[in-house]
Amino acid sequence: MIEYFNILFGEIYKILFLLIPVLTAVAMIVWLDRRVWAFVQKRKGPNVVGPFGLFQSLADALKYMFKEIIIPASSNKIIFILAPIVTMTLALVAWAVIPFGENFVISDINVGILYIFAVSSLGVYGIIMGGWASNSKYPFLGSIRSAAQMVSYEVSIGIIVINVLLCVGSLNLTDIVLAQKEIWFIIPLFPMFVIFFISALAETNRPPFDLPEAEAELVAGYQTEYSGMMYAMFWLGEYANILLMCAMGSILFLGGWLTPLNFFPFDQIPSPIWFILKILFLFLLFALVKAIVPRYRYDQLMKLGWKIFLPFSLVWLVITASYLFYFDLLPVGKQ
Numbered sequence: 001m002i003e004y005f006n007i008l009f010g011e012i013y014k015i016l017f018l019l020i021p022v023l024t025a026v027a028m029i030v031w032l033d034r035r036v037w038a039f040v041q042k043r044k045g046p047n048v049v050g051p052f053g054l055f056q057s058l059a060d061a062l063k064y065m066f067k068e069i070i071i072p073a074s075s076n077k078i079i080f081i082l083a084p085i086v087t088m089t090l091a092l093v094a095w096a097v098i099p100f101g102e103n104f105v106i107s108d109i110n111v112g113i114l115y116i117f118a119v120s121s122l123g124v125y126g127i128i129m130g131g132w133a134s135n136s137k138y139p140f141l142g143s144i145r146s147a148a149q150m151v152s153y154e155v156s157i158g159i160i161v162i163n164v165l166l167c168v169g170s171l172n173l174t175d176i177v178l179a180q181k182e183i184w185f186i187i188p189l190f191p192m193f194v195i196f197f198i199s200a201l202a203e204t205n206r207p208p209f210d211l212p213e214a215e216a217e218l219v220a221g222y223q224t225e226y227s228g229m230m231y232a233m234f235w236l237g238e239y240a241n242i243l244l245m246c247a248m249g250s251i252l253f254l255g256g257w258l259t260p261l262n263f264f265p266f267d268q269i270p271s272p273i274w275f276i277l278k279i280l281f282l283f284l285l286f287a288l289v290k291a292i293v294p295r296y297r298y299d300q301l302m303k304l305g306w307k308i309f310l311p312f313s314l315v316w317l318v319i320t321a322s323y324l325f326y327f328d329l330l331p332v333g334k335q
Helices: 002-040 056-066 077-097 112-133 137-168 173-178 190-203 228-252 271-292 298-326
Strands: none
Touching: 002 056, 002 077, 002 228, 002 271, 056 228, 077 112, 077 228, 112 137, 112 173, 112 228, 137 173, 137 190, 137 228, 137 298, 173 228, 190 228, 190 271, 190 298, 228 271
């Protein structure tokens, strides 16, 4: 019995050890996002609360905590309350398989990439539930758009991931990183990295693909009827998903926690630091895109996903497979 409790507390400790930094990182990247946006537009950005405005996100979170939660009379109350909980929980659950170092992962399962796909596919449900339960036309339209968009771009992300898996021969995220010791996959698979990055923008509803919450036409999309902490949970889930996509990009293409410069003093820097720096680099690209690219029209968004990215990634998949087969580079016998 005592042994059982020891295992239980050990696991809870590991989960908290990951969750608290992730939630802190979410608060920090909201600040970074706003600062980058302000920098591009020659403004100051958040700079009042704390040094450089670092505690602005904390102040916003506190504000949301004390706001009244208003549930519309005509809404389906149970589903309305469940939607933000589902969105946030699924966004955080996916972090269980992300490796920050060689043995620095909560759950090192051999199908890590499939697990992330399964969880991120379920994320659509939270948004549909929120839009439908609000019983209002703007949230409903926003959630339909979001679902269509996320499903469309998951297809091309799936094919891009298959390109990487062909080079590795394993679905385990640690194996994918260790396979990049010689050369990072961004070099041979650069077009796939570009498509992955753009698809990740669409998958996480980021500008220029923020059609579900297009202020001009849909007020605030599926979040329109939400207030207080429930709105903040949607917002937390959204940014946790963005960080997850940045982590996936760095694992699949940028060598995860591996050092880019394999000599002193760079090889002395702890591996999680390199991983976090790569995630930050990708997030800076996300933030810059938000600041400099205008919003797509909905039909253009769908055309890009189905008529350009999908055929191109399929062709590249055939090229990758043919190259590996012809030069006898296929990874064989890896479990």
